[in-house]
Amino acid sequence: MADTDSLKDIEHYAQALKAPRIRESAARLAEQARSDGWSHEDYLAAVLSREVTARESSGSQTRIRSAGFPTRKSLEEFNFDYQPSLSRETVAHLGTGVFLTQARNVVLLGPPGTGKTHLAIGLGIKAAQSGHRVAFATAVDWVGKLKAAHSAGKLPAELVKLRRIGLIIVDEVGYIPFEQDAANLFFQLVSSRYEHASLILTSNLPFGRWGDVFGDQVVAAAMIDRIVHHAEVLTLKGSSYRLKDTGIDTLPSVRADNAAQ
Incomplete structure (x- = not known):
């Protein structure tokens, strides 16, 4: 006993x-x-x-x-059958979190509904489970936070604080165009993390159209250069997974975007 x-x-x-x-x-x-x-x-x-x-x-x-995920999605739940061109091995390797220790980025490009946000959340959850701090928000919300810090005269301190977060996820880059001031703030966020800490970004637009989003081709080019210098860029294809059972092949705006590319 x-x-x-x-x-x-x-x-x-x-x-x-x-x-x-x-x-x-x-x-x-x-x-x-x-x-x-x-x-x-x-x-x-x-x-x-x-x-x-x-x-x-x-x-x-x-x-x-505390990461702020809008929902919980795991990598294990991702439907690779709907994205046959996406490498399972690449996603599994990213799930190990090695890219975080190397301060590398992940960029997920593709039309709406193809699984970009799901993958971003899944990778974020894996990172959190590995001991990394993670923060998730849309591009618009990140700019709003930076605007508030700038108005309060605390932008440098806010950028330093954000750099201590191992992984920042920026969802929906390109859905809403930015004004010049907002674009500059977003550029500062990217620059402050360059070769220091990782970003995951999702966008429905190819890099060639980011200049339209940020209103300045030079700023967009400089931003993209810093993002992709140490990055894994994954391109998702096809129509919206969310619409696959509705009989609608894709959204009208997406068809128009694809036709213009």
């Missing part, structure tokens, strides 16, 4: 260490250790392993909740 006084000591130490899972698993694992003939080292490793696993799981969920 377990030593009551020893378990009380363990409970006290676990509370002092703010490690409640140690208190919860110590007695149960002690009985298993006795019955299976574990060494002291095996028992200690098992107890600490439970605590570390629980902390990692709890931390992952906290990072996922």
Whole structure:
């Protein structure tokens, strides 16, 4: 049987260490250790392993909740059959998070409804589970945050704070054109992270049309240069997955965009 006084000591130490899972698993694992003939080292490793696993799981969920994802989408749920030209191996490699340790970017290009945001969220969740801080917002929302910081005279400090976030996801670049001031703010966000921290960007427009979005071909070219210098660019094709069961092949605006390209 377990030593009551020893378990009380363990409970006290676990509370002092703010490690409640140690208190919860110590007695149960002690009985298993006795019955299976574990060494002291095996028992200690098992107890600490439970605590570390629980902390990692709890931390992952906290990072996922604070990231601002509009919904939760996993890479495992992505329908590659609908995107046969997309390399499963490339996406799986990105899911390991190696690109984050190298401060590389990921750019997802393609028509609406082809899975860009799903992949961005899935990669973001993988990053959070690997211990990285993640922040998700649309391009319009990011510009709004930067405008607010600029108006308050705190833009440099805001950019420094954002650079501490391992992964920033910018969704829907190109859906709404930016004014000149907004384009300059977005350029500063990209520049501040260049070779320091990673971006994932999704856009319904090819790079050749980003000048129309930012209202300045020179600014757009400089921005694209910094984004793609260290980046994996994935192009998704086809009509909207969301419309596949409606009998509508694609959205009228997308047909017009494709015809113009």
